[in-house]
Amino acid sequence: MSTAPVARTDRAGDPTGVLSRGRDLHLNHYGAARLPFACVGGRGLELDMVDLSPAGRGRRLRLLDASGGYASATLGGDHPVVRAALTRSTAVGNVTDELGSWERAELLDRLFGPGGLWTDHFPTGRYHVSGRNSGSEGNELALRLVLESRFDGRRLRHRPGKVRRDTILAFQGAWHGWTGGLVQLLNRRYYRAGLPAPDTAGPYGVRVAHIPFGDPEALAEYFAASADRLLAVVVEPIQGDAGILLPPPGYLRELARRCAQEDVLLVADEVLTFAKTGDWFAMRDADGPVPTDITVIGKFLGMGAVSTSMVIARKDLAVRSSGAVTTSDLRPLNCAVIRDGIEHIGSEGLLRRSAEVGVHLAEYLDATLVGRHPDVFTEVRGTGAMLGVELTAAAADRIGELRRALIEAGVYAEFMAGAGKRSGGRRYVHPTLRIVLPLIATTTQADEIADRVATGARALR
Incomplete structure (x- = not known):
């Protein structure tokens, strides 16, 4: 690891002054002291970091990135395909969704047109x-599409038979986002307390119910008791923030079957899982794709270069006139990056390769971390490029120390909150180290990440 000082200086001659001031000016989202490091470059899985701490100020570190920028760096940093797409897309026009776009049309036809x-x-x-x-x-x-499905926009009243459909079913431990409309889908009180609650008493009120994820009996019991009031179910095919929790075989298909039988909309939140499980989508099983009414994808979709998402919905699901207009609706630049990235992933067979690397890495993590450091790690979970290693209760109380130790050992990683306490006597799920590798990662790089995590874990003793 290099420890050469940063060459660039700011106006006061302090090589890290700009980085330190910029960090202090940036809103701290975490409620605790930030990690005293800043990134000044990167390529592939490598991050070039600078130490901002008083003791090590100006020290350079070269890290392997196991987080992928909140799991969004599909092809790692500075990938030539992404760089070329960004260069090409500066000349594709800046039209909104009011006009057609060659880039948008080519992307959508390639994905959803005949033979897409x-x-x-x-x-x-x-x-x-x-x-x-x-x-x-x-x-x-x-x-919004779910709520509009029960509303007649022309007559400004409920659609026939939809008056009692006032409940959305979500799952314990789920994560769907921080925005005001979405926090109600999260069952953890910390995320909701102090924020406005939905109006459940008005004529268009909405209730949210939560059941354990991946429990077929709980699912059957809920549908038997409440299907007549159910409007939609929102599900992650693999729960991310809960600790990379996978449902049992057949669970997602049974959920889809029950939704179709009871005229309930099924929404798949594949923001995190998109392109990370060895296939494009995680809503599938041994029998093939599991049908959904609405699917949301993101993160890997933007190739680590643009922040973007895509909502794929049945054509009969829509919103009232102008109700879904947004500046960012499949702008040509985004479409160029997405299309070129997807074509590269397909031509290079990166989904299959990432799945093979993931199988190897899961076994190596189990041996290297759980097997040798049972005081820190308890279980490896996940599939493909998305893996999690759950912490012990003792290690969970020292996440700040562990993150710092991992950086010193040469790896940057994130920790998920874990599902915490769950109903029905299910075991507590502690915070979980999330390892999301770019699709370009090799088994050698995966092993090196695991070895560096193990080195960091030793520092906790």
């Missing part, structure tokens, strides 16, 4: 698509 790449999940002619800035905004639009 994703038509096994979304048959041609049955779905339409909108774009947003982020996964949260995409989920907000999905929620």
